[in-house]
Amino acid sequence: MKKLFLLDGMALIYRAHFALSKNPRFTSDGVNTSAVMGFTNTLLEILKKESPTHIAVVFDTEAPTERHIEFTDYKAHRQAMPEDLSKAIPYVFRVIEGFGIPVITSDGYEADDIIGTLAKKAEIAGYTVFCMTPDKDFAQLVSENIFVYKPSRMGNDMEIMGVPEVLAKWEIENVLQVIDILGMWGDAVDNIPGIPGIGEKTAKLLIKQFGSVEGVIANSHLLKGKMKENVEKFAEQGLVSKKLATILLNAPVELDEDALLLSSPSRELLEPLFAELEFRTIGRRVFTELLHEEIPPILGYGQQTDLFGQPVALPELKTLIEEPEQDPLVMKNIENTPHTYHLADSPETITELINILSSSESFCFDSETTCLDANNCQIVGLSFSIKTNEAWYVPVPEDQVLAAALISQFKPLFENENIEKTGQNLKYDILVLNWYDVHVRGNLFDTMLAHYLLDPDTRHNMDILSENYLGYKPVEITSLIGSKGKNQGNMRDVEIELIKEYAAEDADITLQLKGVFEPKLHTSNADALFRNVETPLIYVLADMEREGVRIDKVALAEYSIQLETDIRILETTIYEKAGVRFNIASPKQLGEVLFDKLQLDPKAKKTKTGQYQTGEDVLSALSNKSDIARDILDIRQLQKLKSTYVDSLPLLINPKTGRVHTSYNQAVAATGRLSSNNPNLQNIPIRTERGREVRKAFIPRDENHILLSADYSQIELRLIAEISRDENMMDAFAQGLDIHTATAAKVYGIALEEVDSNKRRNAKAVNFGIIYGQSAFGLSQSLNIPRKEAAAIIEEYFNQYSGIKQYMNDTMNFARENGYVQTLMGRRRYLRDINSANATVRGFAERNAINAPIQGSAADLIKVAMIHIHQDFRDQKLESKMTMQVHDELVFDVVIPELEQVKMIVENRMKNAIKTTVPILVEMGSGTNWLKAH
DNA sequence: TTCCGCACGC
């Protein structure tokens, strides 16, 4: 296959420059070597990953010809190239030459024109063409079959986008229209002036209406207000912009296939160049990865060190995770893929479908509903699939009595323990069906969770999975119900034929995804975790969400009034002290008052958007100077409490149950933790007295119930001790010591009883830092102490807990060699950047490497405990319910006579979720509200 | 509508 890459040279240099501009490196002659390095990196990635047969770097020259005389004006808008960058250009040319890559100069035309024209000609000559001009990802929309090679923001990975994806992003069917937009205003290509006040969105709408830029201008009298004014005033500029941004496909350049051939890299040219530029790491990569040669000793490559400055052995770089299988050339979709989607809308067809499904061992299903809140919506239809490219759709009547009757026909099917159900995010479907008195049973296969285990850091929605793993682009839901927002339609109003295609396709795709993921789960050793933890947990979470929790509306309403009063009082005080009325909730205005008007801190820092920083730490530091800062902190706390909790919680009470039903997301947190939303029950305040009040509003079901809260004590630290086998820490836990006090005693070299609250607080912060993968910087921030001091504490910590340091080193080495780390139960997290040449990016991966096994193991542990507790409740026919999970805490609505029995089960199951040497401690409490129970 | 700054929990 002939594979051609066309790269815009100047744009690439600029891109490399900007990517590294925060930390540029220079030679003594003032050459910007960062830019050269970034450029080299890009070339290396392309050659290594894409193996092109033909390639060229295109440079535009500065001298404009007849193409656009306006071009000179446009150039004038551009900033002159910084001197350090222009000095880098000769080196860039040497790199290109060293790689054996041909150069083309555009001779008066924009590089995009040359690339566009060559791409078009090459396409006709049978090439697969990739263009890389980073100005804008759509700047190369020249043909359906030409791909855009797009550098990603972080690291060196790049993504390839085909024209259909770019179009999808713009939600427009017609390429010409897109080009028209591109040629239009404002942001199309940087530095082209466009028409002020008319952004991409407006331009899109206008062009849809009037057909082209020219059309819009001709019809400007139909517009009104500022828009009309701008279009008319800047009409000429708009046309020029379009001309400039339009890519020529007929520039005077011939496709000389031989001249575009990629030749082999030249060690003779590259080696001295890299030595001169001191490119150690990238040099090493070029020689080992591209030329497959030994590292030349002449370069004297430095040792790479670990977090503690110790040298590490560099393992061979490996591919970390299988790339999803997909041929970028062919994206399948419903129109080009043969399929049989049946509509089952008569008694006969429904009976036939039920018969078919009943006799299969496994089926895939999906439900279409009126909204996203599982506890508050109606089923519009159900779709089923048992084999690829074939599916059924069953419309469900709007009349809820008829709907219930129809769905009840499927009840035995869903409740059949022996039939496996496949779906995407099954918890949702299970919950929805629950409201129709269908209690799903049997083995499950949730494709979302499967992918979550395979690659927890990425996204898991079905559309993306389908495109990545099946090379199939599903019908978008927005094509049925419109785009998000208040105008978004409802499934109920969509034509049945359209829903049928959409819904049946969903079930079909999901089933196909199962086929892809099932073997992958096996090869990545995630079977057990999937089968024994995540899958059973679906039922547990569904039950918890269905159960919900009772909220004391009256208490919250009273508290809201009290907060409001206090806020008003504080507000008045603040206005008095500031001498001006302003919006305290606006960080922008607040910053101006504090630092411009009151001049509280002449050195006040600003955020990247140019506002003054007014965060918690800034105001705290200010509070000794002026008590206005303290007042502002107080008022913020109260406003936060009021808006996020006190006033919002009652709004989430479900009218049908009178309770609040949170939703747990099982597939977002990359470490394996759950997250919760609507409401987020996992961030209900606890630290401050006023915050704690909110917890009083979480109450038992009725007077016959009581809330029980069970908390793991120091679970993460116990797991660190367990995993690292650090003797000192294991000892401390074995003796039942307070771990932070014990840590302080060790770190400061004093007796336990000599530890004061300050030392304990420091030790606690280090312990937390370890859990969260913090650095010395993070620690110094959280303790508000100098970095050096923080570093000293950390160093002594590692001296005392040498087993932990050893564990960290081992984990990091494991990650470097294998590309992933894992928890006690084998939950993996892939760390693509663990061997990255970029220190920041690598540091990020390194912290994750330490942190993921710990947090993840704790997550595993509580998940297992939840499953066992749920099962025990069921086996022992208890009426008490588990209602909430907050990372290391479980909350139960207990029928009072069952309290002792429940406590026994909970303690037993939590302590013994997995076998450990380090004792696991569970603290329990009960009471008439969450605060009392805690 | 989208982004930002901020704040809450673990």
Added chain:
DNA sequence: GACGTACGTGCGGAAG
């Protein structure tokens, strides 16, 4: 010496 430093969710304000 500079870089930029757990993860989530959700609020209000500001800007387009």
